[in-house]
Amino acid sequence: MKTKTRRQNPPRRREDAKKDKTEIISKTSGPFNVMKIRKDFPVLKLKVHGKPLVYLDNAATTQKPLAVIETLDNYYRKQNANIHRGVHFLSEQATQVYEGVRTKVQKFINAADSKEIIFTQGTTEGINLVAQTWGRANLKPGDEVLITGMEHHSNIVPWQMVCDEKGAKLKVIPITDEGDLDLKNISDLLNPKTKMLALTQVSNALGTINPVAELIRLAHEKGAKVLVDGAQAVLHMTVDVQALDCDFYAFSGHKLYGPTGIGVLYGKYALLDAMPPYQGGGDMIASVTFEKTLYKKPPHKFEAGTPAIAEVIGLGTALDYVSHIGLSVIAAHEETLLAYGTKVLKQVPGLTLIGTSAHKAGVLSFTLGEIHPHDLGTILDQGGVAIRAGHHCAQPVMDRYGISATARASLALYNTTQDLDALVIGLHKALELFG
Numbered sequence: 001m002k003t004k005t006r007r008q009n010p011p012r013r014r015e016d017a018k019k020d021k022t023e024i025i026s027k028t029s030g031p032f033n034v035m036k037i038r039k040d041f042p043v044l045k046l047k048v049h050g051k052p053l054v055y056l057d058n059a060a061t062t063q064k065p066l067a068v069i070e071t072l073d074n075y076y077r078k079q080n081a082n083i084h085r086g087v088h089f090l091s092e093q094a095t096q097v098y099e100g101v102r103t104k105v106q107k108f109i110n111a112a113d114s115k116e117i118i119f120t121q122g123t124t125e126g127i128n129l130v131a132q133t134w135g136r137a138n139l140k141p142g143d144e145v146l147i148t149g150m151e152h153h154s155n156i157v158p159w160q161m162v163c164d165e166k167g168a169k170l171k172v173i174p175i176t177d178e179g180d181l182d183l184k185n186i187s188d189l190l191n192p193k194t195k196m197l198a199l200t201q202v203s204n205a206l207g208t209i210n211p212v213a214e215l216i217r218l219a220h221e222k223g224a225k226v227l228v229d230g231a232q233a234v235l236h237m238t239v240d241v242q243a244l245d246c247d248f249y250a251f252s253g254h255k256l257y258g259p260t261g262i263g264v265l266y267g268k269y270a271l272l273d274a275m276p277p278y279q280g281g282g283d284m285i286a287s288v289t290f291e292k293t294l295y296k297k298p299p300h301k302f303e304a305g306t307p308a309i310a311e312v313i314g315l316g317t318a319l320d321y322v323s324h325i326g327l328s329v330i331a332a333h334e335e336t337l338l339a340y341g342t343k344v345l346k347q348v349p350g351l352t353l354i355g356t357s358a359h360k361a362g363v364l365s366f367t368l369g370e371i372h373p374h375d376l377g378t379i380l381d382q383g384g385v386a387i388r389a390g391h392h393c394a395q396p397v398m399d400r401y402g403i404s405a406t407a408r409a410s411l412a413l414y415n416t417t418q419d420l421d422a423l424v425i426g427l428h429k430a431l432e433l434f435g
């Protein structure tokens, strides 16, 4: 299989972009205007070390629009109550808003039913939930779990843990020098012993957009289930879980302009229904006696205890916010920025881009000569430019390229070409300092 197959969910479709642009014109009486968008994000007015903040650490977490901040404020001022159990006005209202967000998420990722949406703490918890419930119930000695060489630790370690426990084997799809999946041996790697393929849609360390739809099809042909880590995808592209036909899809609210501490796990209903619960406690039971407990049906079976109510409601506002702008419009803006950023970074002497796939979204990972990425991060910070330096919770990716760390600039809808110019100015300063 060639690595340059067309990706599902390309960052931009011309007709969609046009349609969304028209929508934006009618809704905000002007085309996508990044300067106007920036006004929605209070933190972008900050000065850091006396310089205007240039925030390029979006793959770690995105900034929050005022609408999300106000939703949280409003919730605690006027709506705070525990959900599902109360008979009083506030509790009923909070329950209704909370459950309304489930439907919003369902529509956002085009799930068939809102019962397929489980609220979690984030991507990490979603993957652990699947590994600990589906994995423990279904894996046996000799089975294989296939991941890729570009996974975040949160899509490696949970599988290692359950494989160790169940005597299953963890296999890895290697990556090419450019940062694409090397699919030469995919027919060996994906075989009848493979019970789960768990892979990221967009790599946080390289920016590569993986051909997930194609791999899901191949995995299903072998009888394997597929979990997609969408942590770095949902903010850059439209996700349609039914079109992808994935069995599970996990993402985090805080990377999608929403609050921290909230995430989503999508699962096909029949699978969720057959899985044992993850945690025991209040709200996930139908009845309890000392002899026997009966569980609720999904999704509540998987939501033990008081959930992150305010954060769920805040996530709902974040989804409204991005949906109103249009993900294909956001993707088009980011695609322009990525092309500009790639061009200007390539002109910096001694800079090596790590991750040069033809299919990328939102991430510019690089090294600069012998300068340690942490030193680069510190020098850039002095100029108000926030980037990330390190292994990005993807140590196997660093090992693949024989490095210990990269500097990573990552993009969001409020970034501008001026932000990337500020990054380049900072890199030239680092070059001067380190001679």
Ligand SMILES: Cc1ncc(COP(=O)(O)O)c(C=O)c1O
Pocket: 059, 060, 121, 122, 123, 124, 125, 152, 154, 155, 200, 202, 203, 204, 229, 231, 232, 252
């Ligand atoms: C690709 C990917 N997967 C999973 C995660 C984990 O997300 P969280 O820490 O929000 O659970 C991240 C976070 O950076 C990520 O980039």
